[in-house]
Amino acid sequence: MQIKYPVDKYSDHSGAIHRLQELNRQFAIEHGHPRKAYVQTFGCQMSEEEGEKILGVLLDSSMVEVNTQDEADVIIYNTCCVRENAEQKVYGHVGVLKGLKKRKPHLIIGIMGCMTQQPTVVEELKRSYRHVDIIAGTGNINNLPDMVCQVIEKGRRVADLSGTERIAEGTPKESHGNIKAWVTIMYGCNNFCSYCIVPYVRGRERSRSVEDIMAEVTSLAKAGVQEITLLGQNVNSYGSERGLPGGQAFAELLHTVCQVEGIKRVRFMTSHPKDLSDEIIEAVATEPKMCKQIHLPLQSGCTETLRQMNRKYTADQYRALLAKIRDRIPGVTVSTDLITGFPGETDEQHKESMAFIEECAFDMAYIFIYSRRTGTPAAKREDQIPEDVVHARFEEMQKIITDSSYKSSKAQEGTVLTVMHEGPSQSNPSMMTGRTEGNKIVLYSHQDCKPGDILKVRIDTAKTWYLEGTVITED
Template sequence: MNEEQRLASQQIKKDKQPAKDYSKYFEQVFTAPSLKEAKKRGKEDVKYHKDFEIDEQFANMGVGRKFYIRTYGCQMNEHDTEVMAGIFMALGYEPTENIEESDIVLLNTCAIREGAENKVFGELGFLLKYKRKNPNMLIGVCGCMSQEENVVKRILKQYQHVDMVFGTHNIHRLPTILKEAYLSKEMVVEVWSKEGDVIENLPKKRLGSIKAWVNIMYGCDKFCTYCIVPYTRGKERSRRPEEIIQEVRSLAAEGYQEIMLLGQNVNAYGKDFDDITYGLGDLMKELSTIDIPRIRFTTSHPRDFDDYLIEVLAQKGNLVEHIHLPVQSGSNEILKIMARKYTREHFLQLVDKIKTAIPDVALTTDIIVGYPNETEEQFEETLSLYREVGFEMAYTYIYSAREGTPAAKMQDNVPDDVKKQRLDRLNEVVREYSAKALEKLVGTEIEVLVEGSSKRRDDVLAGYTRKNRLVNFEGPADSVGKLVTVKIIEAKSHSLVGEFIK
């Protein structure tokens, strides 16, 4: 595939039939997910851009206009929304939470599960009434779904009121995409099948002033058989450590109290550097010297969790004693067909290392049930692993086939009712161990970062512990944004109740 094909950006007429007219377009823009081809990808396709700038031709494009972004999915998508909001505001647009008064509506999408995609298509249908009221409104779809050929084909065929579709690799081209959408009567589709570059100094409109997300790397090279992310987000590519350190220092100077380092496979950070030997442990070591109370990261892969990272995390300080470590299954047979590239025994050895170095660590995880060919015995192995590790919490899911992944070609031979039953049984164990972890905290005094009022009562404050446990308590309003000490007096199903101490 040549450069022109890889970077193909096409404008597609809304008044034609996509099924007949756009075969050449899809040949140019999309490369159907191929494990064989994807594993050949190399670093030569990734470029590092030191400084992002908005061209003068786009100055004041948004003056007098408002934008609305609805975000689906993970923290990476939330952070992408912060970047797009930053670009919009640099162009003169104003944010709004009211769709009806918006001049631009963007849906920043997630492709990880079928349910997330269905929500987006439902929202697109809902937006048609606003488009009819205001034909000048621009509607856009961006994010991971936009990197899927079948999704774009469906939008072209069924949602011709959409004005623009762009992917995860070209958010920095938002000004150009907007200009094309304003000037053209055609749907603007710009999706790159290349790996994506690293763009520094993108503007950001942070969603809060207490916690901040910081991308340290993009993409994933693990190719778990169920996962679409390596195809929608591209290969692993790391930001330079000096850029990350400077960003965290700036956030500390602005008064942020907690940083979450982001990456699809965050502890593979630095493996793509060819001029220095530098990994996540090295980065965390340097960040631990910055005057910011809390630093955490997500999401890690057991294959890349090395001994030096554990050694650094054991020093604690501003590095919190909470690690999210997705296991996905407790069965070696299922782990093998998932292509996780570790065994149950390896995972338990890693957990033992972590607990030995950090005895009070809180471990959380992700688990998929009902994977193709999963037997009752294999599911029971997942339950037994959960109990053996003693996870404090888990995100649990029923397997969802994603088109283009190797698992989608497998026979989905676990009946739906069995999948649901297994999920219920797993969640019972999750609740049991979560309750035990929370109950142990009753009577203790604990540090809480106060984020604001609770969801249910304005006169009750809410915040999180270092181990990411929610605490609700009554206290002075000026505690918001501060670290306070709270005595835990009650453990509920998923949260704690406390008394303000100081």
């Protein structure tokens, strides 16, 4: 599904877009088929959303999408550098492309995204991966037509990392979802958690204007999208760099997005506990379209570890915030992110953290093994935790989360939940699937509905990560 926005900012690049369209027309005549594009994204939802824009730009320049890199004439890897193994995976994939380029010399290969915001990575790609034609950062998607033209017309390798602090507006987007879409509302982060590389590679916080966000949401709604997830590294501080009180500006944005006709559900991620204001909680509690779900990364349940992580809240403050959320939004689903193996974490601190995580009774959690990222304060520490200890702690944490997630699912048995229908289940195509407001997957046999329908489903059986139920009514 191609989404174009009624904002004129992408047309600043119209010269390059027209040049590339013309080059692609010539290519189609010479090769008997249009130039084929393949985009692969490694990383979080924000990276996925940027991947949709990269593909949107290429298709807008008269290319067609293909599903495998072997068929492609242009391959772009949209990368992530938050964890070391994601980076290693990309290097492995890029290495494999060398053979493909030998067999198909006209193949254009680009590496974009967070990873290429690191000078050491750029040097490595330039030096050791000479088959890569384009190296560009996260702010350069709108420049992609120009970079592809330079490679085709001049046969030159292009590296453009100039746009880190830029907000590219109006970029066309090719979305593979039919009823759900992500909308990035801000870029960058000011928080400098001691383990995290994001502020170094994505720069300081920059918020999009309400007008640009609304233009995008309205276009998505017109294209049939019914559920929007607003994205940012810390959406709670939306607008704060412009002097707007962060929590208030974001709460107002939530109310505004909820007014868009055709949009049935609104979610957001990620929140920083220190910035989740009463206004935001109130917006989630009172707006009927707001899903009663909050993702609230805890990272550690030990106050001393939180201090060393530079998270700027204590376990007690998190506990109080959680109680406030659960009190004001009955039935709310709370999920979290957790890190295991942070440098210097003692056995006692780990135990303290486990006890707190258990007490929080999260509905869902993503557990990450600490990844040492060069350039961050935590990476310089000498008291890194041995791998076997990290893995043992990971298992313990996983058990707590599996138990609490199952308890949360079990509590739904016999209740009737509102579910947005998505379509046949990928793992069991004889069943249909949809999601609750809390983002839990529900399976049911009811066939007679279309994506986006809101169903009332009685929950019959709880599994740890999904629910099974019976459709009792349609809205």
